Amino acid sequence: MMDEDTSTSSGGGVKLFFVRLSQMYQSTLDRWTPHTRMRWAGAIVILLLFLLRIFIYQGWYIVCYALGIYHLNLFIAFLTPKIDPEFDPYENDDGPNLPTRSNEEFRPFIRRLPEFKFWLSITKSTIIGLICTFFDFFNVPVFWPILVMYFITLFCITMKRQIKHMIKYKYLPFTRNKPRYQRVGESQATTK
Incomplete structure (x- = not known):
């Protein structure tokens, strides 16, 4: 009877440790969320x-x-937009879609991968890649210029397809230089 209580309490302690660890991790991510430039500087x-x-x-x-x-x-x-008009060209009421004609209503661009998750995935993968460089098992001898040329070719083909997609469906995934509208009360408050 005593052994069962001991094993249960030690299992709960380990579970509590990992719950607390995940809470600290999430708290740290929550604190970093508003600091976009600092996050990207750290990732770079x-x-x-x-x-x-x-x-x-x-x-x-x-x-x-x-x-x-x-x-x-x-x-x-x-x-890429969250709801790709190429695969879902018919308008439905499941959520916001990109306008495909000039007379359609404006709908905001919603990314398939949000900026924060993009940053987090890049940071995690780079740290994993950095850790992999400490193990000789991953140091496979290859002729690196072929890999560089293949990557450049793949990048150009992929970006050409993505740019054609942007032109075809008339969307711009960046928010720079887009008009920003203020509410009527906000513009009057700033002029006084």
């Missing part, structure tokens, strides 16, 4: 550390290539 620093390690030690090109392909996949998901 981690990515530069990864690339510096690749260049200094002249290895792990497969890890670098896999990370590049994964980042390209994330970037395409970031640029």
Whole structure:
């Protein structure tokens, strides 16, 4: 009887530890959410550390290539609308769709992969890639110029297709230089 109580309490302690750990992780992510520029600066620093390690030690090109392909996949998901008009061209009431004709009502661009999840996925994958560079098992000898040329070709083909998609369905996935409208009460309050 005593052994069952001890094992139950120790199992609860481990579970409590992991619950507390996940709460701390989520709390940290919540604090970072409004600081977009700082988050991306940190992600770029981690990515530069990864690339510096690749260049200094002249290895792990497969890890670098896999990370590049994964980042390209994330970037395409970031640029793509959540409800793709190519696959759902008929208007339905399931949610906002992109306008396909000039006389349709404006609907906001909703990304398939939101900015925060994009940043989080890039940061996590870069840290995993950096950790992989500490193990010789992942240092597979390859002729890296072929990987670079293949990645450039894949990037150009993918971006050409994405840009054609943007032109065809008339959407712009970026919010810079788009008009921002103020409420009537806000514009009067700022002029007084």
